[in-house]
Amino acid sequence: MTQNISTSISRCVAAGLLAIGSMGSAAMANDLPGKGVSVQPIKSSIAEESFQTILVSRALEKLGYSVKPTQEIEYATGHLSLANGDGTFAAAHWDPLHADFYKNAGGDAKLWRNSTYVTHSLQGYLIDKKTADQYHITNIGQLADPKLAKLFDTNNDGKADLTGCNPGWGCELVIEHQLDAYKLRNTVTHNQGSYSALIADTIARYKQGKPVLYYTWTPYWVSGVLVPGKDVVFLQVPHSALPGAQGQLSTKTADGRDYGFTLNVQRIVANRAFVEKNPAAGKLFELMKLPVTDINAQNLRMRGGENTQAAIERHVDGWIKAHQATFDGWVKQAQAAAQ
Numbered sequence: 001m002t003q004n005i006s007t008s009i010s011r012c013v014a015a016g017l018l019a020i021g022s023m024g025s026a027a028m029a030n031d032l033p034g035k036g037v038s039v040q041p042i043k044s045s046i047a048e049e050s051f052q053t054i055l056v057s058r059a060l061e062k063l064g065y066s067v068k069p070t071q072e073i074e075y076a077t078g079h080l081s082l083a084n085g086d087g088t089f090a091a092a093h094w095d096p097l098h099a100d101f102y103k104n105a106g107g108d109a110k111l112w113r114n115s116t117y118v119t120h121s122l123q124g125y126l127i128d129k130k131t132a133d134q135y136h137i138t139n140i141g142q143l144a145d146p147k148l149a150k151l152f153d154t155n156n157d158g159k160a161d162l163t164g165c166n167p168g169w170g171c172e173l174v175i176e177h178q179l180d181a182y183k184l185r186n187t188v189t190h191n192q193g194s195y196s197a198l199i200a201d202t203i204a205r206y207k208q209g210k211p212v213l214y215y216t217w218t219p220y221w222v223s224g225v226l227v228p229g230k231d232v233v234f235l236q237v238p239h240s241a242l243p244g245a246q247g248q249l250s251t252k253t254a255d256g257r258d259y260g261f262t263l264n265v266q267r268i269v270a271n272r273a274f275v276e277k278n279p280a281a282g283k284l285f286e287l288m289k290l291p292v293t294d295i296n297a298q299n300l301r302m303r304g305g306e307n308t309q310a311a312i313e314r315h316v317d318g319w320i321k322a323h324q325a326t327f328d329g330w331v332k333q334a335q336a337a338a339q
Contacts, residue, residue, distance in 0.1 A: 033278065044075055051298045060281060089269065094267075115267045127212060163212075163214035278338075
């Protein structure tokens, strides 16, 4: 009889503890600051921005937010989408390259970008090292000389063919401005369209031993295939010359060299009203940091064929596992910001 009573008491205690545990778990779930809130990520047509976008989405999900599939929209309209609340965040706002997009969408009144997600994002013009060494070309201004420009002619019209920047990305505005500023209109053609197709053709030409002239940026896989300093070289520019809101900026580096583009910071840009209502998300955006080298490595894996949605998500999950303490720290600090 005593044993039966003891057993019954033990079962009651166990059941009580289980109930308390369940209540605790439910309470913790209810404490997630993003519970019941939907988030709409957006990104440009550049597939290689998926990695950093999904990483932000993963962290938001840990905070309880319901994250929708990423919508693809180019930068100018994307900033407007964020300002209007149709989109929630984008993980690749280039500052200062996208300064005009930010300003035209309403600036700080409508948008938020108090983050430094990715630093040291470079851009510039490059040519193959063989041609640079043979003809002593170090500055894109030298291509005002028709004889030098003709070295990069791919369609026999006598002008250099520059693999350039897609319309709507922002970099095309800089290139177009500089073609005028450096008096290159008569000798250089800015080829635009599908950058991935154009750069694939450029790489094929390089492998055939032909001169190449192209624009690119980092983080991106191109510089892992055509390695600056080994296969290709960055060209300097005659002087700083940027359009619009960037017009007063100097593009000179600390050592006095000038590659025509400022060193950019990729920021997480978001709808301001959303951030003000969701301090946990805002804190998360402030905290997240992703090394350029990690993005380059992931982008190169995409170049090698691992470019499906499932593959990219696997890359993100792998990055989180390798940096679990950092990732958990972001989430913990973000959650505390909501209390």
